[in-house]
Amino acid sequence: MQETPLGFVAGIIIKRIDWAEHVFSLRVQAPLSAFPTPPYTAGQFSKLGALNDDNEWVRRAYSMVNKPCINGDNLELEFLVIEIPDGKLTPLLEHKHEGDDIIVGTLPAGFMTIDEVPDTTRDLWMLSTGTGIGPFLALLEETEQCQRFEHLVLVHAVRTKAELVYRDTIIEMMKTYQGKLRYVPIVSREAVSGALSGRIPQHIQDGTLEQAAHLKLSHQDSFLYLCGNPNMIHDTRDVLQQLGYKKHLRREAGQFSFENYW
Ligand SMILES: Cc1cc2nc3c(=O)[nH]c(=O)nc-3n(C[C@H](O)[C@H](O)[C@H](O)COP(=O)(O)OP(=O)(O)OC[C@H]3O[C@@H](n4cnc5c(N)ncnc54)[C@H](O)[C@@H]3O)c2cc1C
Ligand SMILES: NC(=O)c1ccc[n+]([C@@H]2O[C@H](COP(=O)([O-])OP(=O)(O)OC[C@H]3O[C@@H](n4cnc5c(N)ncnc54)[C@H](OP(=O)(O)O)[C@@H]3O)[C@@H](O)[C@H]2O)c1
Known part of the structure; x- marks a missing residue:
């Protein structure tokens, strides 16, 4: 496999759920030590990446569907994806299955979290x-x-x-x-x-x-x-x-x- 790019870590797909044609979830396991502490806040997004036919990394943002889930030395992150027919990454993700490699961004970000909701909100x-x-x-x-x-x-x-x-x-x-x-x-x-x-x-x-x-x-x-x-x-x-x-x-x-x- 090509060297993992900066800001990414090699992970493995441990589960795939097919919801509808072109709509699926990938649950990815990656070493916890590659992420900050805590790894992320519920509501944030990270990145997924895969190699295209030209052996180049294609990377895009995806939100985690789960709050941080730590399993031993690993972090489990689940993503919900829709395949865009002419897209660069999603057709590659569509062909990923349990046991396949994938790279995950190690710097989750985003402000759509519970903390950002004003205190006065009911x-x-x-x-x-x-x-x-x-x-x-x-x-x-x-x-x-x-x-x-x-x-x-x-x-x-x-x-x-x-x-x-x-x-x-x-x-x-x-x-x-x-x-x-x-x-x-x-x-x-x-x-x-x-x-x-x-x-x-x-x-x-x-x-x-x-x-x-x-x-x-x-x-x-x-x-x-x-x-x-x-x-x-x-x-x-x-x-x-x-x-x-x-x-x-x-x-x-x-x-x-x-x-x-x-
Ligand atoms: C903060 C953030 C979080 C995201 N989280 C998710 C997520 O959890 N799940 C997910 O499936 N996508 C998510 N996306 C979109 C994702 O990053 C990609 O843009 C998308 O998967 C398409 O990638 P692609 O390389 O296949 O297509 P590209 O080659 O990048 O794009 C092709 C074109 O398709 C259009 N497009 C992109 N996304 C969509 C879409 N979902 N529906 C319709 N048209 C689209 C755009 O106009 C784009 O120019 C998120 C994007 C951002 C910015
Ligand atoms: N969903 C599929 O069956 C399917 C299959 C293959 C590929 N794709 C690809 O996936 C992409 C994303 O599909 P998607 O179904 O997740 O996305 P979507 O086009 O965003 O549709 C999701 C929902 O958003 C609604 N919507 C669209 N524009 C809106 C607006 N201006 N205001 C309010 N609601 C609006 C849609 O209603 P309307 O139905 O009224 O537009 C639909 O109910 C598509 O662009 C396509 O390239 C989708």
């Missing part, structure tokens, strides 16, 4: 499209830290039912949170019972998201994290701003913050 709304649900699943694994919120709302918007990933995990989390956690699936390209159809911004505008979550959005009590498709983030930001919500800045508290995936 209800945390997590709005995602596609693989953007990943960091929210990691946040929700931090059950103790999440107890500070009165309500947690996880919104997952996808094209097809098969892409409503980690449903069993979410159902288990809902049991753990005993009513605190609300899950709102949205499927845009087929009719699915128990899920909203359409798109996130429209459902905020007409109140159907609040209805489905059995919770009111409020300037005083709510904070919203948005993650995934930049067009969703753009359109949702417009609607939120029309409703009087402000982007959160460290120097000036607001009610929403986001992470664009491309």
Whole structure:
């Protein structure tokens, strides 16, 4: 294998889950000693890399779906990936299986963490499209830290039912949170019972998201994290701003913050 680039460590894929055609999770094991202490904070992202046909490393950012999981001398990091047909890295990842090598970035980063949510927040709304649900699943694994919120709302918007990933995990989390956690699936390209159809911004505008979550959005009590498709983030930001919500800045508290995936 080619020498591992600076800021990366060689890992091994210990589990692969195929959710739908082109949508899969990779659980990677890598030496804990290569990462900072603590290795990362739930909600952050790192990088994955693989060699292309020209023997060059291709590297991209991916969010961890799990909070740090230490197993002996190793760290286990799980990633949710969608294959972009003309992409440079994801078609290489699509061909990776259990036991295969992969390189992982050793400097996780990102501000979509529980600590960054203002202290005054009572209800945390997590709005995602596609693989953007990943960091929210990691946040929700931090059950103790999440107890500070009165309500947690996880919104997952996808094209097809098969892409409503980690449903069993979410159902288990809902049991753990005993009513605190609300899950709102949205499927845009087929009719699915128990899920909203359409798109996130429209459902905020007409109140159907609040209805489905059995919770009111409020300037005083709510904070919203948005993650995934930049067009969703753009359109949702417009609607939120029309409703009087402000982007959160460290120097000036607001009610929403986001992470664009491309
Ligand atoms: C902070 C951060 C976290 C990320 N976390 C994840 C993650 O957890 N899971 C994940 O699958 N991706 C994630 N991404 C996107 C990821 O980094 C890659 O961009 C993506 O996997 C495509 O890589 P590629 O090399 O196959 O395509 P590229 O060759 O890089 O890109 C092809 C083009 O596809 C478009 N594109 C990129 N990503 C997507 C997408 N998801 N859907 C539609 N179009 C896209 C862009 O316009 C891009 O120019 C994240 C990105 C950022 C910035
Ligand atoms: N999902 C698949 O079946 C599939 C299969 C093969 C390859 N891919 C590749 O993977 C990429 C990512 O697919 P994806 O399904 O994760 O991503 P996506 O295109 O981001 O769709 C996820 C959800 O976001 C919604 N959305 C898109 N634009 C929006 C906006 N402006 N405002 C609000 N919501 C918006 C979509 O609704 P709409 O349906 O209304 O757009 C869909 O419900 C695609 O671009 C494609 O290259 C996807």
